[in-house]
Structure formats: C-alpha cells, structure tokens
Amino acid sequence: MKTIVLIGDPNVGKSVLFSRLTGVDVIASNYPGTTVDYTKGRMNLHGEPVIILDAPGTYSLEATNKAEEVAVSLLDQADVIVNVVDATSLERCLLLTVELLEKRKPVIVALNMWDEAQHLGIHIDVRELENILQVPIVPTVAISAQGIKELVQRLDEARISERPRLAGEDQVWMEVGHIVRKVQTVAHRHHTIRDRLVDATVKSGTGWLAAMGVLFALFWLVRLVGEGLIKYGVEPVFDLYRVPVAALSGWLGPGLLHNILVGTLIDGQVDYVQSMGILTTGLFVPFGMVLPYIIAFYLALALLEDSGYLPRLATVTDNVFHKLGLHGHGIIPVLLGLGCNVPGVLSARTLETRKQRFIAATLVSVTVPCMAQSAMIFGVLGPHGARYILLVYGTLATVFILLGLVLNKTAHGECPELFLDIPPYRRPSLLAVTKKTWMRVRWFVTEAVPFLFLGILTVGVLNALGVINYLARPLAPFMQGWFGLPGTAVPALLAGFLRKDLAVGMLVPLALTPAQLTIAVTVMTLYFPCVATFAILLKELGVKDMLKAVAVMILTSLLVGGILRTFLIGWIR
Amino acid sequence: MCLAQGKKVSHAMNEKTLSQLKQGDTATIMVLHGGGGFQRRLRSVGLQVGKIVRVVAKHHFAGPVVVEVERRQITIGRGMAHKIVVEQEP
Numbered sequence: 001m002k003t004i005v006l007i008g009d010p011n012v013g014k015s016v017l018f019s020r021l022t023g024v025d026v027i028a029s030n031y032p033g034t035t036v037d038y039t040k041g042r043m044n045l046h047g048e049p050v051i052i053l054d055a056p057g058t059y060s061l062e063a064t065n066k067a068e069e070v071a072v073s074l075l076d077q078a079d080v081i082v083n084v085v086d087a088t089s090l091e092r093c094l095l096l097t098v099e100l101l102e103k104r105k106p107v108i109v110a111l112n113m114w115d116e117a118q119h120l121g122i123h124i125d126v127r128e129l130e131n132i133l134q135v136p137i138v139p140t141v142a143i144s145a146q147g148i149k150e151l152v153q154r155l156d157e158a159r160i161s162e163r164p165r166l167a168g169e170d171q172v173w174m175e176v177g178h179i180v181r182k183v184q185t186v187a188h189r190h191h192t193i194r195d196r197l198v199d200a201t202v203k204s205g206t207g208w209l210a211a212m213g214v215l216f217a218l219f220w221l222v223r224l225v226g227e228g229l230i231k232y233g234v235e236p237v238f239d240l241y242r243v244p245v246a247a248l249s250g251w252l253g254p255g256l257l258h259n260i261l262v263g264t265l266i267d268g269q270v271d272y273v274q275s276m277g278i279l280t281t282g283l284f285v286p287f288g289m290v291l292p293y294i295i296a297f298y299l300a301l302a303l304l305e306d307s308g309y310l311p312r313l314a315t316v317t318d319n320v321f322h323k324l325g326l327h328g329h330g331i332i333p334v335l336l337g338l339g340c341n342v343p344g345v346l347s348a349r350t351l352e353t354r355k356q357r358f359i360a361a362t363l364v365s366v367t368v369p370c371m372a373q374s375a376m377i378f379g380v381l382g383p384h385g386a387r388y389i390l391l392v393y394g395t396l397a398t399v400f401i402l403l404g405l406v407l408n409k410t411a412h413g414e415c416p417e418l419f420l421d422i423p424p425y426r427r428p429s430l431l432a433v434t435k436k437t438w439m440r441v442r443w444f445v446t447e448a449v450p451f452l453f454l455g456i457l458t459v460g461v462l463n464a465l466g467v468i469n470y471l472a473r474p475l476a477p478f479m480q481g482w483f484g485l486p487g488t489a490v491p492a493l494l495a496g497f498l499r500k501d502l503a504v505g506m507l508v509p510l511a512l513t514p515a516q517l518t519i520a521v522t523v524m525t526l527y528f529p530c531v532a533t534f535a536i537l538l539k540e541l542g543v544k545d546m547l548k549a550v551a552v553m554i555l556t557s558l559l560v561g562g563i564l565r566t567f568l569i570g571w572i573r
Numbered sequence: 574m575c576l577a578q579g580k581k582v583s584h585a586m587n588e589k590t591l592s593q594l595k596q597g598d599t600a601t602i603m604v605l606h607g608g609g610g611f612q613r614r615l616r617s618v619g620l621q622v623g624k625i626v627r628v629v630a631k632h633h634f635a636g637p638v639v640v641e642v643e644r645r646q647i648t649i650g651r652g653m654a655h656k657i658v659v660e661q662e663p
C-alpha cells in the first residue's frame with residue numbers, strides 16, 4: 001500500500017490536515033510540539049486505500065530532539081511526501097522544503113494558513129513558486145477544509161524535483177532567501193493597538209497580570225460549567241434513577257449480591273456517595289460527580305490551547321520555573337496534569353534533559369491533583385466552605401514550589417534555557433474545541449471509569465472479607481498519632497492507590513471534622529500516585545528514578561500532613 | 574592583536590549583543606556565535622544574519638528575551654541572546 005507522509009515545521013497545522021484527510025481525530029493545538037509521536041491513518045485515494053502518517057513537526061532534517069528524530073525517520077517509508085508549509089512564515093518553512101526536495105522522492109506542498117497570510121498582507125506567487133521548486137503547490141486552509149479537495153486531487157501530481165543539489169547549509173539558506181524575494185511580497189503595516197495588547201501579554205509586568213487573569217478565568221469557567229452540568233444535567237437524571245434502584249434493592253433483598261450491586265443502605269435509603277454498590281456509587285462518582293468537571297476542565301483547556309496563549313504563559317513564568325529546575329515549558333505538564341496526571345507526566349517528554357523530565361514528572365505526580373480528585377474535593381469540602389478548599393490548593397501550591405526548589409538543588413543535570421516559537425493568537429474554532437474535548441472525555445470514560453468500577457468492586461469484596469480492617473488495624477495508631485485522623489480513614493488511603501476520586505468519596509461516611517477532611521485530602525494527593533500514574537512513571541523514568549520519586553512522595557506527605565495537623569488540630573487533645 | 578582590538582573598539586559604538594538591547598529596541602543581526610546545532614536552531618526560526626529584530630519583551634533577573642523577526646515572535650534565553658551580535662539602528 002502506498003504511504004503518504006505529512007511533514008512540516010512545528011505548529012503549521014499538520015494534525016488538522018491529517019484529520020481532514022483521514023477522518024481520524026488527533027489532538028491538535030495552537031502551540032509547537034503538540035504531536036510527540038506519529039499517528040497513522042488511512043484514506044481512499046481515487047478508490048485505492050493509502051496509508052497516511054502524521055509526523056511531529058521539525059524545522060529541518062537535522063533533528064535536535066526525540067520528536068524530530070521520529071519525523072525524519074518516517075521519511076524512509078514515504079512513497080509520497082506532503083510538505084505542509086505555513087504561508088505566513090514561508091522563509092523558515094522553505095528550509096525544510098528545499099531539504100526534502102533533495103531526498104529525491106515525490107513531493108507536493110500544501111501552502112497552509114493561506115487565509116491568514118492574505119489577512120496579514122502577505123502575497124505569494126504560487127505559480128512562480130511551482131516553477132522554481134518544480135513540484136505542485138496547493139494553497140490550503142486546513143481548519144476550514146479549503147483547498148483540501150484540490151490537494152487530494154493533485155496528490156498524483158507529486159513529483160521528484162529535478163533542481164540541482166545544493167552544496168552545504170549556507171547555500172541552502174541563500175537559496176531560500178533568493179526564492180522568498182522572488183515569490184513573496186509583503187504589504188507594510190503599522191503597529192496597531194491590537195499588536196500592543198498582544199505584546200503586553202508576553203512582557204514582565206503586564207504579562208503576569210494577564211496570566212493571573214487568564215488562570216482566574218479558567219477556574220471560573222471550570223466551576224461555572226461543572227456546577228451547571230451537575231445542577232441541570234446530572235442531578236435530575238440521578239433523581240429519576242432512584243426509583244429503579246430502590247425497586248432493585250427491594251427485589252434483591254439483603255445478601256452478598258445486594259451488597260455488590262446496590263451496597264449498604266444508609267438509614268434504609270440508597271446513598272449515592274456512601275453505599276459503595278456498583279450500580280449506585282459506582283455510577284454516581286464517575287458520572288454524577290467527576291464527569292461534569294472533566295468536561296468543564298477539558299473544554300477550558302482546549303480553549304486555552306487553541307488560542308495560542310500557552311507559549312506566552314511559558315515565557316512569563318520562565319523565571320519562576322528556572323528556580324525549580326525547569327523552564328517555562330514546565331507549565332504544560334502542570335496544566336495537563338490538572339486534568340489527569342498520566343498525560344501530564346507524558347508531556348514531560350518535550351523537556352530537553354533527564355533532570356528536567358525527572359523534576360517535572362515528580363512534581364506533577366506528587367503535588368498536582370487530577371480533575372477527578374479535584375471534583376471530589378469540591379464535592380466533599382465545598383459544603384464546609386471555600387476556605388478549606390483554598391487551604392488544600394494553597395498547601396499543594398506551596399509544596400510544589402518548595403519541592404521544586406529542593407529537587408533543583410539535589411537532582412543532577414542541566415537545565416537549558418527556554419527556546420520557544422510563539423504562534424499568533426487565533427480564535428479557537430468551536431468545532432475543533434468540541435472535538436478535542438470530546439476525545440479527552442471519551443478517554444476518561446473508556447480508560448478511567450472501568451478502573452473506578454474495579455476499585456469499588458475491590459473495596460467492596462475486601463471489606464466483606466475483612467481484609468481492609470486487618471490491614472487498617474496496625475496503621476490506625478499511626479493515623480491517629482501523626483495525622484490526627486481516625487483509624488477508619490486507613491481504607492480510604494489504601495483505596496487511593498486505585499483511584500483517588502474513589503478514595504476521597506470513601507471519607508464521606510467517616511464523619512470527619514472539616515480540619516480532618518482537609519488533612520486527609522491533602523495527604524491523599526501527595527502520598528502516592530494512582531496505579532495508572534504509577535505505571536506511566538515507571539515507563540517514563542525507569543525503576544531507579546521512579547523509586548526516588550516515590551520516596552519523595554512518602555516523605556513529603558508525612559511532613560506536610562504533620563504540619564497541617566499542627567496548625568489545624570494541634571497535638572494536645 | 575592591536576589591530577583586532579582597535580577594530581572592536583571602532584564597532585563598539587553601535588554593535589552589541591542582543592542581550593544588551595532594551596525592550597522596544599530594533600537592530601540588525603550581524604553575527605551568530607555558538608555551536609553549529611545552536612546556530613541552525615536560531616536560523617530555522619528566522620534569526621539569521623541580516624535580519625531585523627525587535628525586542629518585544631525583556632524579562633527581569635536574566636530572564637528570557639522575546640524577539641520579533643519577520644512578523645513572528647520567538648522566546649530565547651538570556652544566554653542565547655548573548656550569543657547574537659547585532660547592530661542597533663541609531
């Protein structure tokens with residue numbers, strides 16, 4: 001089967017084009033480095049199936065990092081190369097184009113973001129460029145499917161350029177400059193107020209103000225959408241659902257099956273949070289409490305990603321992250337980690353050195369609560385007042401900074417400087433944002449929800465067998481002595497290894513004071529990653545560094561738990 | 574030796590490193606220092622000899638510098654900016 005490879009500079013829209021061609025959805029954002037591995041898809045080309053590969057972005061065929069190496073190695077498999085070029089920065093993209101032409105493989109160029117180039121007053125003489133490069137060139141706007149049809153129709157015209165080979169890099173650069181002067185004219189434009197506002201978001205003082213404003217708006221949006229979905233979407237459904245569950249409970253009668261399916265009745269009634277049955281708590285925690293916030297978070301994240309703001313946030317926060325052994329790009333693992341720690345740890349891959357990757361992965365898995373856990377924290381602590389929630393997040397943020405400072409001093413290795421290409425601001429497309437949110441939410445439902453079921457089942461069975469009490473007994477004095485928590489909180493902490501949202505839910509029936517709840521959920525975030533994060537840490541860091549990370553977690557949770565206890569409860573009863 | 578020094582002095586009037594420019598300054602890139610890989614990285618985002626750059630932002634505490642070249646903005650570390658020699662427009 002014919003293989004077509006999409007290749008181009010970072011953030012030129014390869015993944016959007018790939019989705020257009022294959023119908024396969026891939027995560028695309030408005031910042032460089034979204035794709036760290038290649039994606040494979042198929043399409044029908046004039047009735048014949050062909051394979052399409054979406055390569056990570058690369059500026060040149062001389063790779064400088066892991067993702068770029070992937071891109072270059074894909075070229076060997078290519079029967080046809082589709083070189084995606086950003087029409088708004090033709091000059092820098094042409095370096096790769098000229099290098100690709102020398103590969104002596106059939107090439108076709110998609111001159112993407114054509115609309116934006118016109119908007120900016122950039123005119124490119126496509127005919128002339130075709131004559132010079134001797135390969136077909138198709139202007140496209142991948143995001144709105146403009147020019148895609150023509151690109152597909154002309155794929156067969158992709159041809160091997162017969163331009164003479166250039167000797168050495170300097171010659172290539174000179175040639176690129178020469179071509180650009182020949183085909184491109186740019187209308188001069190003055191700096192507008194809009195330009196000034198855009199620049200303000202990347203400067204020191206105003207940039208921080210903008211960052212705080214954006215992050216505040218993000219949290220506000222998550223809360224608004226999350227609470228809205230619960231109030232108007234989920235709650236009415238679960239209210240209706242009470243009737244069949246009560247009927248089932250009566251029909252089953254007491255016994256093991258009742259305990260597994262419906263769980264224990266609280267005051268003769270099903271309690272969605274406390275009953276711990278698969279059909280009650282097992283459905284309510286993921287769909288009634290967590291899912292609304294997952295949707296809300298990923299919606300807000302998609303808006304943020306597609307707007308092009310993230311590289312600016314990375315620039316503004318760079319100084320702070322350098323103190324923690326990272327650079328501004330470290331904000332990406334943190335933001336993704338707030339959704340789910342697994343993609344958060346994975347995105348540490350885009351950092352250059354082993355030290356940076358270790359610090360980022362450790363900080364995320366120790367101090368960043370995932371959205372599933374956050375949703376439960378809001379649900380459980382919310383009724384006691386916002387100050388307890390603030391206390392939890394304030395503590396976690398403080399630990400993030402302090403732990404980063406310590407790790408930076410103790411971990412060996414380099415911390416290189418930030419090097420970031422800043423994309424223009426773009427208005428996020430409603431369709432793209434919805435699609436991306438849907439992909440991530442679907443991931444949560446298919447990957448995380450089964451785990452939650454498994455967790456509830458395990459807790460139910462172990463509880464029935466008395467295993468949990470057996471495990472809890474020796475730990476109970478320590479719980480009481482150090483954290484000021486009752487021994488009954490031990491099972492919840494143990495369950496946190498399976499799912500942290502479930503673990504927070506298990507605290508509800510214990511009738512803890514707000515102070516105890518605050519300590520418990522903070523320790524739960526810090527002490528150990530859930531099994532999915534644990535597996536990904538092992539894969540990304542290796543056994544030795546993973547063990548180091550775990551040691552850091554245990555120490556941190558003991559220390560922070562003890563300190564919180566001192567301030568919130570005190571030591572004398 | 575003497576000549577080389579003299580040459581440097583005569584250029585010192587308006588020749589600086591990019592890291593010495595102030596926020597809002599405009600200058601032309603004269604020389605790129607540093608290793609081959611580093612220079613390629615700079616050139617691949619448009620930071621080439623002869624290009625006009627504008628300093629959009631310069632962060633405190635030896636923080637990063639944001640430069641605009643060919644209508645695109647790029648964030649580079651202060652150390653990197655130190656390796657780019659520019660001639661400031663009067």
